[in-house]
Amino acid sequence: MPFTLPLLPFAKNALAPHISERTMGFHYDKHHAGYVKKLNNQIEGTDYANMALEDIIRKADASGDSGIFNNAAQIWNHTFFWDSLSPNGGTKPDAPLSEAIKTSFGSFDDFNKAFVEAGKGQFGSGWVWLVSNAGKLSITTTKDALTPVLDDSIPLLTCDVWEHAYYLDYQNRRGDFLQAFVDELANWTFAEQQFQLNGQKDYWSLVEERSA
Ligand SMILES: [Fe+2]
Numbered sequence: 001m002p003f004t005l006p007l008l009p010f011a012k013n014a015l016a017p018h019i020s021e022r023t024m025g026f027h028y029d030k031h032h033a034g035y036v037k038k039l040n041n042q043i044e045g046t047d048y049a050n051m052a053l054e055d056i057i058r059k060a061d062a063s064g065d066s067g068i069f070n071n072a073a074q075i076w077n078h079t080f081f082w083d084s085l086s087p088n089g090g091t092k093p094d095a096p097l098s099e100a101i102k103t104s105f106g107s108f109d110d111f112n113k114a115f116v117e118a119g120k121g122q123f124g125s126g127w128v129w130l131v132s133n134a135g136k137l138s139i140t141t142t143k144d145a146l147t148p149v150l151d152d153s154i155p156l157l158t159c160d161v162w163e164h165a166y167y168l169d170y171q172n173r174r175g176d177f178l179q180a181f182v183d184e185l186a187n188w189t190f191a192e193q194q195f196q197l198n199g200q201k202d203y204w205s206l207v208e209e210r211s212a
Contacts, residue, residue, distance in 0.1 A: 002040040003053070005033050006079050006207050014087040018180040023168045031164055032078045039071035053204040057149045073145040077127055077158065079207055084157045086187035093188040097156075097195045104137035112182040114139055119161045119178040128178070130157040132195060154199040156191040 008028055013021040039056075043049050048056050048068060053076055060069035092108055093101065105111035111130075119128035122141040129140050131153035140148070141161075148155040159165075159181045166177035194203075 001050075002044070003036050003075065004211070005036045006082075006211055008082055010082075010085070010087050015085060015185060018169075018184045019085070019166075020169050023166070026168070027078075027160075027164060028082075032075070035071045035074040035078070039068065039075060042068050042071065052202065054149050054202050057147065061150055070145040073147045073149065076149060076204065077145065077147050078160070080155065080203060081127075081158050081160045083190045084159065084187050085181075085185045086189070087185075089187045090182065090184040091186075091188055093192055097188070097192050100132070100135060100137050100195070111139075115159075115182055116175060116178040119159055119181075120175045122161050125162040128159050128161055129153075129155050130191065131155050132198070135198075154194065154197075155203075156194045157186060157188075 005028075008024075012024040012028065015024065043056070048059065051059065053072055056072040057069065057076060060066075060072060092098065098108065101108055101111050105114060115128060115130065118139045118141055122128060122143070124143065126141055126143045126146070129142065129148055131138055131140055131148055133153050137156075138153075140153070142148070159178060161174060161178070166174060170177045
């Protein structure tokens with residue numbers, strides 16, 4: 001079965017003014033949909049054709065199939081990013097995630113500052129993540145399409161820092177976009193679910209269950 005573009009969990013205008021409908025139109029309908037289309041073309045008739053998305057990502061990375069890797073990882077990363085956003089976001093997490101944040105970063109405000117700084121510091125295109133390793137939280141960044149799917153960490157939340165994510169709304173002010181993410185958009189309900197699941201289920205299987 002070819003991959004389909006997962007539905008957005010909110011309306012394209014629901015995040016405005018922090019992320020405009022115009023940005024969402026390009027980001028979801030052009031970029032994200034483009035990755036799905038390209039991956040389906042690349043894997044048709046190959047060993048990859050019937051594999052789960054996480055398995056494609058790992059195999060393509062191990063085999064040096066960079067075109068397949070980039071499109072598969074970007075499908076995963078973008079779907080995870082939409083889940084990391086909410087029109088009612090920018091709240092605070094509840095326990096036990098709130099406690100883990102306090103232990104790992106000192107305070108919720110310290111976490112927010114560190115997340116914004118990490119995203120600003122990522123040179124060029126990439127992603128900033130909140131991840132959990134055996135309950136210990138940290139902030140990481142990945143370049144281009146690289147993704148925590150490749151390591152043992154469990155991602156809880158991400159923000160896309162490719163220019164296409166913010167340039168129409170913020171031009172070069174990536175820091176203002178990241179500040180809007182933590183203040184207004186971060187979906188802590190989703191992060192809490194991921195923290196609770198603790199990697200017991202692949203994220204993509206949840207996406208597929210949801211769209212079945
Ligand atoms: Fe993106």
